[in-house]
Amino acid sequence: MAEDDVQRSDAHGWSLEGRVALVTGAAGGLGKAIVAELHERGAVVHGADIAGEGVFNADLSTASGNREMVAHVLSTAGRLDILVLNARCQFVSPLDQFPDAEWDRLRAVMLVGPFFALKAAWSALTKTPGGRVVVTASVASYGGARQKVACTAAKHGALGLVRVAALEGAVHGLTINAVAPGWMDTALMRGQLEAQAANRGVSIDEVVALFRAAQPGNRFVDVREVAAVIGFLASPCASGINGTCIPVDLGASASA
Numbered sequence: 001m002a003e004d005d006v007q008r009s010d011a012h013g014w015s016l017e018g019r020v021a022l023v024t025g026a027a028g029g030l031g032k033a034i035v036a037e038l039h040e041r042g043a044v045v046h047g048a049d050i051a052g053e054g055v056f057n058a059d060l061s062t063a064s065g066n067r068e069m070v071a072h073v074l075s076t077a078g079r080l081d082i083l084v085l086n087a088r089c090q091f092v093s094p095l096d097q098f099p100d101a102e103w104d105r106l107r108a109v110m111l112v113g114p115f116f117a118l119k120a121a122w123s124a125l126t127k128t129p130g131g132r133v134v135v136t137a138s139v140a141s142y143g144g145a146r147q148k149v150a151c152t153a154a155k156h157g158a159l160g161l162v163r164v165a166a167l168e169g170a171v172h173g174l175t176i177n178a179v180a181p182g183w184m185d186t187a188l189m190r191g192q193l194e195a196q197a198a199n200r201g202v203s204i205d206e207v208v209a210l211f212r213a214a215q216p217g218n219r220f221v222d223v224r225e226v227a228a229v230i231g232f233l234a235s236p237c238a239s240g241i242n243g244t245c246i247p248v249d250l251g252a253s254a255s256a
Contacts, residue, residue, distance in 0.1 A: 014235050017042035021082035021234065022073050024060055024117065027052025029186035030136065030223045031086050037227035038234060043082060046073045050087075060087045061108035066116040070124070080124040082234045085114040086136040090188055092195040095149045106150035111157040118165055118176075129173025132234045135162050136226075137178040137245050139253060147199055159245055166243030175242040177233050182249030183211050185220045216251040 021038045025031040026047025038045045047055035048069045056072050059065035073080055089109045091102040114135060125131035140148060141155040159178060166176040183189060189211070193204045200207065212218055226248045232238055233246070247253045 014232070014237055015042050016082070016231075016235060019043045019081040019234075020073065020077040020079050021045045021084065022048065022069070022080055022121070023084040023086055024048050024069070024113075025087035025136070026055045028086075028088070028188065030088075030181070030184065030188075030226060033223040033227035034084055034086060034230050037224070037231040038082065038084075041231055041235065043234075044077060046077065048087075060113045060117070061105065062113070063116040066113060067120045070117065070120040074124060079127070080121055081130065082132045082134075083117065083121050083125060084134045084136070084230060084234070085117055087113060088136060088188060090148070090151055090192050092147045092192045092199065094147055094199070098149055103150045107154045107157075110151070110154040111161065114158060115161055118161070122169075126169065126172035126174050130236065130239070131169070131172070131174040132238075133162075133165065133169075133174065133176040134230045134233045135176070135178040136230075137162075137180045139180050139182055139247065139249050141178070141180050141245060142253070147196075162245065163243050170242055175233075175238065177238075177241055177243065178245040179226060179229050179233070180245050180247045180249065180253075181226045182221045182247070182252050183215055184223055184226065186223060214252065215249070216254075219250070221248055221250055 021043040023031055023034050026035050027049035035045050035047050048058055049055045051057055056069055058069045087109055089106055135158055137158055138155040140152040141159045145152050162176050162178045169176055193207050196207045197204045229246055229248050
């Protein structure tokens with residue numbers, strides 16, 4: 001094989017060897033799967049979260065927390081090639097009863113925080129062509145969900161952030177995309193079951209059954225399925241994909 005063919009093959013491969021990645025929300029179920037996926041592909045992976053062992057602890061809802069996180073990675077690794085913005089939280093309540101503090105918290109973690117993370121990491125990500133950003137969006141990013149006004153609003157906004165950043169980053173060879181997972185059986189889902197059951201007037205087991213039945217194939221999305229798509233978007237293979245959101249929802253959005 002000619003040398004240029006080898007280089008072309010490497011440039012469009014799946015490997016992340018030599019790349020430095022930063023994953024937010026790394027202590028959660030999906031976050032751990034993303035870290036494992038990127039590590040398996042050969043990246044040096046740094047994790048960040050509000051709490052948890054083995055990750056950089058910072059309040060990622062604030063400008064200062066995001067600046068500290070990025071500065072930590074740059075001081076440790078000297079570079080940053082891949083940024084996965086996966087920090088998430090949830091609160092369930094009817095709109096007219098939705099607490100002001102929870103509205104502010106969810107918006108800060110899932111919209112304001114990603115803006116500050118991108119801003120802090122921009123110069124490092126655009127230093128050389130091939131930078132990658134992936135944002136964990138949601139099926140709520142392009143639809144509505146009862147009793148999830150803050151999450152839905154934040155996730156809609158996150159797609160706007162992705163699209164603007166993708167346009168501005170393209171000239172630098174930086175791609176910015178989102179993934180939209182369907183229902184995953186994680187601590188984030190389990191944490192809202194009691195409120196969902198109370199609001200619907202059913203048992204927690206019935207809520208789980210309802211969630212599962214709403215998915216094509218009557219199963220939940222596996223976090224590894226979502227992580228695999230993120231790994232692909234972070235790889236050289238995805239160099240032509242920019243400014244879009246890829247559902248990983250078993251086909252649920254096909255009926256929308």
